[in-house]
Structure formats: C-alpha cells, structure tokens
C-alpha cells in the first residue's frame with residue numbers, strides 16, 4: 249500500500265485559462281524544491297471544506313520549485329472544484345499529497361500519441377512539455393467543445409507545440425470531433441496512445457484501440473464513469489489479514505477497507521473510487537473481482553494486486569498482505 253505524504257503549499261498564482269478553468273501554481277512557502285514528479289502524475293488536493301480531489305500536474309517535471317494544476321469548475325461534482333474556484337486565493341495555503349503517477353509515459357514507445365478531452369489536457373500538457381524537451385516523437389489531438397473552453401490554447405498554438413497539436417472543437421456533438429477510426433484504425437509499430445478526458449472520449453478511444461497490442465494504450469480516469477461501486481448482486485466474502493491471521497467477513501454493502509479500518513487497521517486511502525491507487529494491496533491467495541480504473545489489464549489479470557477501497561472477491565476468501 250502506498251503511504252500518503254501531505255505537503256502544505258502556497259498558492260503563488262491563479263490564472264484563468266479558459267471558460268470555467270483556472271490554473272493554480274503551488275510552491276513551497278519557504279521557496280524550497282518540491283518532491284520530484286514525472287509527466288502524467290497527479291496530486292490529491294484538500295480543497296476548502298475538506299473535499300479531496302485529484303488534479304494532474306501540467307507543468308514540466310524539470311521544474312523543481314512548483315506544481316501547476318488545472319481545475320475545471322464542475323457544477324455536478326462533489327464541491328471540490330467549486331471550492332477551488334470560489335474559496336482559494338493567491339497567498340492561501342493548500343494541503344496536497346506528494347505526486348503519484350498512475351499514468352506514466354512508456355519508456356519503450358517510439359512515438360507518443362496524446363488524446364486529450366477538456367480538462368484532461370492537464371497531464372497531457374506535462375507530457376508534451378517533457379517529450380518536446382527530450383526530443384521524443386509525439387503528437388497531440390485536443391478535443392473540446394469550443395475555442396473558449398480550450399485551456400492553454402494560446403500556449404499550444406505557438407512554437408514549439410503548434411505543429412504537433414491538432415485542435416478538435418465538436419460543439420457538443422462527438423460525431424463532429426476527432427475521427428478516432430482514422431487516427432487509431434491501424435496500429436504502427438512502436439506507437440503508444442494516451443488518453444485523458446470525459447468518459448465518452450475514453451470509452452471511444454478504448455473501443456478503437458482494442459486491436460492494439462497489449463500495453464500500448466494508456467488511460468487516466470479522474471471521475472468514475474465506470475462501474476466501481478457496489479452492485480445489486482454483490483455477495484459477502486471473507487478476507488484474511490496475513491499478518492494476524494484474523495478473518496473478516498465483508499458484507500455485500502461494505503468495502504474491504506471499511507471493514508478493516510473499522511477494526512483499526514488504518515489502511516491508507518484517498519479516492520475510495522478505484523482511481524488513485526493509494527490502497528493497492530498485494531493478494532496472497534484468492535481471486536479478486538476488480539472494480540477499479542487504476543490497475544492495468546496485466547495487473548488485473550495477474551490477480552496479485554487489489555484496490556481494497558472498491559474491489560471485491562470472486563473466490564470465497566482473499567488472503568491479503570496486510
């Protein structure tokens with residue numbers, strides 16, 4: 249399981265990047281360097297009101313002294329993004345976790361194809377900066393409704409990005425957006441695709457890359473459009489904690505982490521939705537029923553890991569390395 253380190257950072261600058269999108273530059277209050285990060289990484293931010301939300305870092309990982317996150321005001325969200333827009337000012341401090349990267353660039357790809365939708369541009373921007381700086385081969389397709397809703401448009405319309413970035417404004421009709429069949433229909437050796445954006449775009453990219461070789465399509469989920477929650481036909485199962493041998497019954501309406509933490513085990517967690525990876529735990533025996541969006545296909549197939557905040561068991565009992 250990942251340990252969660254919290255940092256208290258100062259909001260150095262807030263910039264309106266597009267309609268309903270602001271960026272926040274976060275620095276160490278004493279001006280020191282911050283924990284290093286890789287392109288694709290995110291942090292969890294405790295917004296005012298104590299509503300943690302995940303935000304990708306959009307700046308170049310080579311910048312040691314700041315993190316820049318982009319925040320879309322989401323009226324239908326849990327209030328975290330609205331709090332960031334309405335209650336956070338320059339000079340305030342925010343509690344955030346150290347960066348975590350569940351969306352790394354492939355080290356073996358010969359070309360990187362970035363597909364961003366809306367606020368999903370934020371990890372892609374860090375990737376584009378890194379790839380451009382290191383001389384890698386890359387291109388980006390950036391899908392938004394309108395030019396007004398396109399964060400970082402000026403930046404990405406200018407050198408060195410302009411000739412590698414294609415904008416797609418669909419006006420709300422996905423049929424008028426990027427032609428994924430044309431873009432992804434034929435897989436070329438060495439190409440990896442990365443996608444972050446609304447569920448519809450992610451699902452469409454997943455569907456259009458089903459024939460791609462395993463491990464060449466990468467996705468970053470931020471809000472859960474998938475089925476990570478409880479289901480009507482969920483049943484109880486048992487979890488054995490390896491360190492103590494104690495066996496717990498996980499009822500149909502409770503998660504593993506709920507039951508174990510109710511007994512004082514203090515397993516770290518953040519999102520509770522299977523998207524952050526904080527609660528990933530080794531499975532020693534039994535077969536997990538994966539519900540998360542953070543483990544990749546190979547990790548799920550191996551049966552050796554489980555996100556205990558939302559995943560369950562196909563076998564009668566799981567033995568976990570806790």
Ligand code: FES
Nearest residue numbers: 518524525527557
């Ligand atoms: S707490 Fe985020 S994946 Fe489990």
